[in-house]
Amino acid sequence: MRFIIGLFFLTSFYSYGQSDTEVYVFDLELDQDSYQLTNQRNVSNNPGYDNQPSFFNDNQLLFASTRNGQTDIASYNLRDAQTNWISDTPNGSEYSPTKIPAAMAVSAIRLDSDGLQRLYRYDFKTGTSTLLLKDLVVGYHLWFNDHIILSAVLADGGLDLVRSDLTDGSHVTLQKKIGRSLHKIPNTNLISYVSKETDTWQIKSLDPISGATDVITTISKDSEDYCWLLNGTIVRGYRNALLQFNPKKDSSWSAFKTFNDGVIWNISRVATNSINTQFALVSEIAPDAIVQKHIEAFNKKDRAAYFDCFSDDVKVIDYPNTLRYQGIAALKKDYNQFFDTHDQMKVEVLTKMTSGNKVVYEEATTIDGKQRRQATIFEVANGKITSMTFIYR
Incomplete structure (x- = not known):
């Protein structure tokens, strides 16, 4: 429907x-x-x-x-x-x-x-x-x-x-x-x-x-x-x-x-x-497949496909529990600005672990030639990512 x-x-x-x-x-x-x-x-x-x-x-x-x-x-x-x-x-x-x-x-x-x-x-x-x-x-x-x-x-x-x-x-x-x-x-x-x-x-x-x-x-x-x-x-x-x-x-x-x-x-x-x-x-669709889909959309800068991976009330959190923002509108505003600002971006998944509806990725990110490591904890429900918690080195 x-x-x-x-x-x-x-x-x-x-x-x-x-x-x-x-x-x-x-x-x-x-x-x-x-x-x-x-x-x-x-x-x-x-x-x-x-x-x-x-x-x-x-x-x-x-x-x-x-x-x-x-x-x-x-x-x-x-x-x-x-x-x-x-x-x-x-x-x-x-x-x-x-x-x-x-x-x-x-x-x-x-x-x-x-x-x-x-x-x-x-x-x-x-x-x-x-x-x-x-x-x-x-x-x-x-x-x-x-x-x-x-x-x-x-x-x-x-x-x-x-x-x-x-x-x-x-x-x-x-x-x-x-x-x-x-x-x-x-x-x-x-x-x-x-x-x-x-x-x-x-x-x-x-x-x-x-x-x-x-x-x-x-x-x-x-x-x-x-x-x-x-x-x-x-x-x-x-x-x-x-x-x-x-x-x-x-x-x-x-x-x-x-x-x-x-x-x-x-x-x-x-x-x-x-x-x-x-x-x-x-x-x-299994949680890991949903998260992988969002990674692929990010690397292609396919905004529609990227945003489609998230629930309407998605939470973006800085580890351990600091809420950065909540809601698909806030996420779109944040990432549209990010996509507009940066020309080159790539996320490579180094290791991953899945437990129930939670998926943990260790990632290497390259943004306009600058590299860094991070881990992201994703929670998935009803085929959508409901939260992303970022852990930075």
């Missing part, structure tokens, strides 16, 4: 997508009694927002991707590693693309530039769109069958779980205060969702026909996105790791996979194909 909508309750549910994210796919292999992730690849490889993956079939991955200043539906073929575009809506962006059962079609939320947000059907081959639910502001959705849709509908500053029947046009609110992650539970006629009715969030099961619910487990507030494996295991992202929980045998969440490659960071959405051979996840 690259435009500003005046209706806050619309934008708030897609605000996460403002940071740079990438979609990664892995081979999912069953090794005795446990699954292994192998063959990691970045299938979006695109600056900006790439998010909300779901499988159209066992070889085709859908996701929302930034293109020409808006978000369109991308379809990635895992066999030939090719991306095709399903939508190209002028003055509108698509989110949460989902396969429609028994149809060569995709459903997606479209957010128009005038603020209208609705659920549409898109022909898989032509991209032709038709309105599905004209009366609901759908944030996220799941097809229970070819005519019943379970939706997380924007209402009262939150999300309500609504069942819609396309055969008679009816809408029934099943629960208020839910999360965005809706899934079918394998080998059952149930779906699952996150209940936020109390301070303790819970993953619950739901029979969409009878309305009966049951508690499956609790889930932390900082990682509400999950998916199911065929063996009944729930997998969710947490920072640079995947956690797992099987309701049949587990009493608590445990590690499924931890990523220490400096690439996968702050995992959110996760998805798997129907036969559990492919696994997709969404990762923010």
